[in-house]
Amino acid sequence: MARSPVRTTIQSDSGIPFRLVYADTKAPQNELPDHLHDWHEIIYVYRGQGTIFIDTGLEDMQTGDLFIIPGNTVHRALPDEINPVTSSALFFSPGLxxxxxxxxxxxxxxxxxxxxxxxxxxxxxxxxxxAKVTAFIEEIHAEFQMENQLSAHAALLHLQLLLIFLERLEDAGPARTVHSNSGPSWLSATLSNIDDKLRSGLSLSELALQAAVSPAHFSRAFKKYTGMTLTDYALARRVIMAKEHLLRNDDTMASVADACGFESLPHFYRQFKKITGTTPAAYRRTRNG
Incomplete structure (x- = not known):
């Protein structure tokens, strides 16, 4: 049975929409599928190396790196085979x-x-x-390990302190754009403009022609550097676009499907539910209250 191209559901044992995956070493063979979920995510790297594909670009991963990943952002970690990354990941719902x-x-x-x-x-x-970030993570981990009635709420307080610390870091000096050089230049150019192409129909042959490579080479390189096939990535981006449309306006489902490049209304319903686990109408209803 083929797996879904994206991981959409985060399980929490704490009773609140907040989860910590603590000091986990992700070898290439057991790295989670590409992420596409509504929860925000913070990743801290203790050691090891690798790359992570986020949204439309590649980033190197090494000791001391912190990644801030908003909900509904396609991302996939690609650990090094010899020296895989060990990291902690915090997931939480913005509504929390x-x-x-x-x-x-x-x-x-x-x-x-x-x-x-x-x-x-x-x-x-x-x-x-x-040292400060790892201390916050240790406090959150310790609270979740205690498993008493107040542990989840105490962990949430430490999360808020961590976010305050990170916000103050931004105030002191925003992070600089430093993308990985491991991917071909045509890949970043393709990804930066892919949303416009999704609306009018995505063609592998046209993308390969613009990149000046063969379609077969384009597909192999795309999968190597993003961890996804072009089809899986395009579907994830279409679902993200659809979520934004559903929450931003009252357009009909047919209009949303057309605006996001789905083949038909039934195709939109089928793929949206496959990725999110719910129908477009139910998603709009629950998110808009």
Missing amino acids: LTAAAGGSASVLLSLFERCRRRRVYKRHLTPEEQ
Whole structure:
């Protein structure tokens, strides 16, 4: 049975929409499928090396790197075969902070929106900053290990302190755009403009022609550097576009399907539910309250 190209559901044992995957070493053979979920994510790298594909670009992963990944951002870690990355990953629902922090939530979450807007997801931490971030993660891990009635809420308080610390880092000096040089130049150019092509129909032969490579080479390189096939990536981007349309306006489902480049309304319903686990109408209803 073929797996879904994206991992859409995050399981939480804490009773609140917040999860920590602690100090996990991800070898290439057991790395999770490409991520596409509504939860925000923070990844801290303790050691090892590799690359991570986020949105439309590749980033190197090494000791002291911190990645801020907004919800509904396609991403996939590609660990090194000899020296794979060991990292901790925090996942949480943005609504969790809205409920817990009230009016301060928008400030705490602004970091993620800036990363999305600027397409800068990585910050390399100084040794002092690394110590502070790892201390916050240790506190969260310790609370989840206790498993008493107040542990999840205490872990949430430490998450808020971590976000305050990261926001202050941004105030002191925003992260700089430093993309990996491991991919071919045509790949970044293709990814930067792919959303426009999704609306009018994506053609492998046209993309390969623009990249000045053969379709077979294009497909192999795309999969090597992103961890996804072009078809899987295009579907994930279409679903993201559809989510934005569903929440931003009251357009009909047929209009949303057409605007996002789905072949037909039934195709839109089928693929959206396959990726998100819910129908477009139910997604709009639950997210808009």
